[in-house]
Amino acid sequence: MSADWRITGRTWVVGDSVDTDAMYPGYAMKMDVPEAARHVFYALRPGWVDQVEPGDVLVAGRNFGIGSSRPVAALLRHLGVAALVAEEFNSLFLRNAINNGLPALTVPGVRDLVGEGEDLTVDLAEGWAEAGGRRVDVAPQPPMVLDILAAGGLLHRLVADGYLPAEAAR
Amino acid sequence: MPMTMIEKILARASGRDEVRAGDTVVAEVDMNVLIDLQFARWVTPLAIADPERTAIVLDHAVPAPTVRDADGGPRARAFARDFGISRFFDVGRHGICHQVIAENALARPGQVLTCTDSHTCAAGAYNAAARGMGPAEVLAILCTGRTWYTVGPTIRYDLVGDLPVGVGGKDVFLHIAGTWGDATNHNLEFGGDGLASVPMNERRTVATQAAEVSADFATFPVDDACRRFLTEHGAAPEDYVAADPDPDATYAAVRTVDLSALEPHVARPGAVSDNAVPISQIETRRLDQCFIGSCANGQLDDLRIAAEILEGRTVADGVRLIVTPASQRVYRDALHLGYLGVLADAGAVVTNSTCGACFGYHMGVLGEGEVCLTASTRNFRGRMGSPDAEIYMASTATVAASAVAGHPVDPRHLLAGQEQIA
Ligand code: SF4
Numbered sequence: 001m002s003a004d005w006r007i008t009g010r011t012w013v014v015g016d017s018v019d020t021d022a023m024y025p026g027y028a029m030k031m032d033v034p035e036a037a038r039h040v041f042y043a044l045r046p047g048w049v050d051q052v053e054p055g056d057v058l059v060a061g062r063n064f065g066i067g068s069s070r071p072v073a074a075l076l077r078h079l080g081v082a083a084l085v086a087e088e089f090n091s092l093f094l095r096n097a098i099n100n101g102l103p104a105l106t107v108p109g110v111r112d113l114v115g116e117g118e119d120l121t122v123d124l125a126e127g128w129a130e131a132g133g134r135r136v137d138v139a140p141q142p143p144m145v146l147d148i149l150a151a152g153g154l155l156h157r158l159v160a161d162g163y164l165p166a167e168a169a170r
Numbered sequence: 171m172p173m174t175m176i177e178k179i180l181a182r183a184s185g186r187d188e189v190r191a192g193d194t195v196v197a198e199v200d201m202n203v204l205i206d207l208q209f210a211r212w213v214t215p216l217a218i219a220d221p222e223r224t225a226i227v228l229d230h231a232v233p234a235p236t237v238r239d240a241d242g243g244p245r246a247r248a249f250a251r252d253f254g255i256s257r258f259f260d261v262g263r264h265g266i267c268h269q270v271i272a273e274n275a276l277a278r279p280g281q282v283l284t285c286t287d288s289h290t291c292a293a294g295a296y297n298a299a300a301r302g303m304g305p306a307e308v309l310a311i312l313c314t315g316r317t318w319y320t321v322g323p324t325i326r327y328d329l330v331g332d333l334p335v336g337v338g339g340k341d342v343f344l345h346i347a348g349t350w351g352d353a354t355n356h357n358l359e360f361g362g363d364g365l366a367s368v369p370m371n372e373r374r375t376v377a378t379q380a381a382e383v384s385a386d387f388a389t390f391p392v393d394d395a396c397r398r399f400l401t402e403h404g405a406a407p408e409d410y411v412a413a414d415p416d417p418d419a420t421y422a423a424v425r426t427v428d429l430s431a432l433e434p435h436v437a438r439p440g441a442v443s444d445n446a447v448p449i450s451q452i453e454t455r456r457l458d459q460c461f462i463g464s465c466a467n468g469q470l471d472d473l474r475i476a477a478e479i480l481e482g483r484t485v486a487d488g489v490r491l492i493v494t495p496a497s498q499r500v501y502r503d504a505l506h507l508g509y510l511g512v513l514a515d516a517g518a519v520v521t522n523s524t525c526g527a528c529f530g531y532h533m534g535v536l537g538e539g540e541v542c543l544t545a546s547t548r549n550f551r552g553r554m555g556s557p558d559a560e561i562y563m564a565s566t567a568t569v570a571a572s573a574v575a576g577h578p579v580d581p582r583h584l585l586a587g588q589e590q591i592a
Contacts, residue, residue, distance in 0.1 A: 017352070017441060021550045025557075026530035029207070030236050043557035063354045066384045066441075067550065068529070069288045069302045070207075090384050091322070091355050092288055096304035142194060144318060154306040158215075163313035168213035 005125035005146065007083045007103060009057035013116040018044065018060055020067030020093065024075055037075040054080025057120050059110055061086065065093025073100035085110050085122055085129065098145050101153030105129065107138050124149070172416030174324040175389040176357045179299040179413045183282045184319075191323040191420070197299075199223065201276050202311045203285035205267050206230055209242035209249075211305070218253055219315030225257035225276055226250055227267040230525040235532040265497020265523050268292040268378060268465035271300075273499055275405035279392045279412040284311050289465050289547055292378035294358075294389040295370065296396060297412055301386055322386050323422035324357040326415075329364035331430030336582035338475075339372030340467060340545065340565035342427065343379040344435035348446030354384040356422060359415060361391050364429045370399045371471040378466040378547060382442045389413075434580055436543075437563040440551055449568065449580050455541050456488070460573040461554075462566050463494030463521075464528040464546035470500045472545065472566040476518075477509035479570040479584050485517035486576030492534040494521045518573070530554040536561070543578060545569045 022044045028036040041048045058076065064086035065072065073096050076084070084097055084104040097104040105122045107113070107129040114120045114131040121130045127140030141149075151157040158164040171188050173181060181189045183197035206228040218224065226246055234240035243261070250258035259270050267285055270276070277283045277293030283300040284290065286308045293300035299319075303311070311317050327346065358380050360373075368376075373390050380388030390396065392412035401407070437446040462468065462476050473495060485491045493513050495501040501523050504510050510520050527534030528546040536542050536555035542562065544554065549561040562578065571581035 017443070019441075019550045021530075021548075021553050025552055026554075029210075029531065030238060043552055063352050063384050066352075066354075066382075067288060067548070069286055069304050071304050071306065088354055091320070091386050092302055092304065095307060099304055099306040099310075144194065154310050155213075158310055158313055161313075163215055163217060164213055164309075165216060 006121060006123045007057065008119055008121040009055045009082045011057050011059045011114050011116055011118055011120045012048070012052060013059045013111060014044070014061070016061035017063040017066055020065055020070055020072050023072045024070045029070060033074050033078050037078040040075050040079065049079060052079050052081065055082045056080065057083045057085060059085050059114060059120065061111060062088040063090060064088065065090040069096070071096050071100055073097040073102040077102050083122060085120065087111065098148050099154040101149060101156070103149055105138065105141065107136060109136060172418040172420070174357070174419040174421065175297070175359050175391070175413050175415045176299055176324060176387045177321060177419070178415070179280055179282065180319055180321055182280065183299070189321050191321050194318055194320045196316055196318050197282055198316050199284050199311050200278070200281035201225065201283045202308060203227060203267055203271060203276065203283070204308060204312065205286045206232060206239065206242055206246065208286050208305050208308060209245045210238060212242065212245045214249060215309070215313050218312050221254045223315065224255050224312060225259070226255060227259045227270045228261055228264045229266045230529065231531055232261050232264055232524050233522070263498055265499060266465040266468065266525055269469065269496035269500065272296070272374060273403055273497060275400055275403040278400070278405050278410040280410055284308060284317065288381045289378045291380045291385065291388045292374055292465055294377040294380070294387055295374040296400060297389055297392045299387055299389070302381065322355045322357050324359050325353055326421040326424045327358060327360045328362035328424065328426045329360060329368065329429055330362055330426060331364050331428045332367035333364070333372070333429045334432065336567055336585045337432050337434055338565040338567060339368065339375030340379070341432055341435045342429065343376045344437050344442060344446035344563070345427065345432055347383050347437070347442040348435065348444065350425065351443040352384050356385055358385050358388040360389070361415070365390070365393065366395070367429060369471065370395055371469045374469070375466045382548060434565060434568045434582070436568065436578055437549055439549055439560040439562060442549065442563065449564070449578060452578050454577045455562070456577055457543050457572060458488070458490065458540040459534065459536060459542040460489055460491045460569050461527050461534060461542060461544040461546055462569050463492070463496065463526065465496060466547045467545035467566045468494055468496030468500065470503050473500065473504040473509045475566050476570040477512040479567060479581060480516035480518065480574065481512050483516055483574045485573045489573050489576055491518040491573040492521060492527055493518045494526050494533070495523045497523050527554055543569050543572050
């Protein structure tokens with residue numbers, strides 16, 4: 001079971017307090033997801049959207065995702081980001097990631113563990129992160145959160161539970 | 171076990187005797203508020219939990235600046251009609267969601283409120299456990315009537331002394347953010363003898379801004395002023411049960427703010443945490459735009475304060491002063507009280523009520539290299555337009571006075587009737 005929650009990917013590392021508007025600028029809210037996704041980190045790391053590849057892991061510092069309720073995770077998933085790992089998450093941003101089916105794990109000290117471009121493995125259910133032969137144990141995601149992720153996000157869950165028509169999960 | 175304000179509310183809403191920091195609980199949501207942006211990508215549910223615990227507010231992008239936004243309107247109208255949602259605030263009786271929540275007492279003491287906007291913590295001014303949720307989660311709450319919370323540790327702020335003239339809730343908040351920085355995943359709880367000197371509008375400014383230090387909830391106790399406010403807006407004392415903290419509740423920190431010693435504050439561009447200083451320490455910058463508006467500072471009292479400062483004065487050459495009332499009701503009240511005329515005569519542009527410039531979407535977007543002083547909620551890079559614009563943040567009084575001066579100034583000089591400003 002736990003292997004399902006183990007994710008390995010090449011990392012991109014950003015700093016502290018990277019806010020929602022840096023990932024999903026206000027003007028991009030006028031666009032559909034595929035077009036809006038072209039503007040992630042438009043000012044912070046211009047060109048990043050052309051470098052990131054499916055399966056990559058985004059690593060951040062403290063207070064990751066402070067800001068808006070806009071669903072940044074939908075854009076990151078569109079770009080193929082496999083997981084978010086941060087020293088600390090803003091709680092709204094973390095909920096948005098989970099609810100959009102994007103795995104996320106809090107790993108204090110992760111930026112000491114891994115440098116940009118190196119591989120990082122995390123296990124959401126067992127609660128650990130590993131890179132370069134070093135491993136740190138952290139709090140696992142609770143079963144309730146894993147359930148939402150397993151469904152593929154909240155909309156899929158609501159479809160499965162009969163609240164939304166099937167088209168909502170597309 | 172003694173509990174903080176937020177622990178008490180979440181215990182009641184989750185049917186438990188007690189909750190403590192670190193617990194994850196599933197709570198019934200007393201009011202769930204959908205905003206217009208929710209309808210940009212909309213799938214109509216097959217069933218919803220309760221139309222009486224649902225409200226819809228069109229606010230961020232009204233009247234619609236894009237076809238995409240315009241297309242959301244009919245979806246919202248059809249949904250409200252088909253599901254019998256009477257609390258539907260369509261264009262014309264609209265306003266920024268947090269203002270509409272306050273005007274209609276949608277948030278009540280001791281209750282749980284959710285909304286598709288990150289500044290939902292605003293309703294903590296009325297002793298509600300209110301926080302923002304993403305659009306998917308608001309949809310889920312619409313369907314099921316409940317959601318989960320992981321209870322964070324609470325930081326207590328004891329307010330002492332009286333708030334001086336010319337110093338507002340924004341200054342209280344900027345002092346807190348500048349002094350103690352982020353409170354990520356923590357709750358803020360306010361109280362103390364000084365609270366009586368803080369009017370309800372200023373409390374809401376403080377509660378709103380809590381999102382900017384990354385807090386989950388920000389709550390105030392129910393006192394006479396709060397009860398009066400709620401009664402005036404449709405919630406009588408018998409309609410709610412206030413959540414008071416227990417005397418021995420556990421706090422992550424207890425901090426004291428001496429209101430009487432506060433001076434107006436300004437946050438520098440980028441963030442508020444560890445980045446706000448008393449105005450006497452702020453650098454002189456030539457301002458291109460001044461903005462008074464948003465859920466935090468577009469209230470009727472903000473427009474009154476701006477009008478008092480701008481009466482008989484003129485916005486400086488080269489400065490755009492944009493004033494956006496927080497709701498249609500604020501707009502109409504300010505119109506009838508004469509504030510809008512004073513503002514327009516001084517050279518301000520008064521817009522319709524909407525989120526507008528606050529999130530860089532429409533009506534006051536900043537260009538490259540411009541410098542803005544805003545009374546709105548957020549000063550992230552690029553928040554109000556170009557990433558190469560700079561956004562300083564201050565109170566309504568400071569923004570109004572600075573619009574006259576053309577650079578950041580202490581508004582107390584103008585309030586004291588001193589014509590000469592440095
Ligand atoms: S005014 Fe600004 S901060 Fe307030 S709800 Fe609107 S966009 Fe958000």
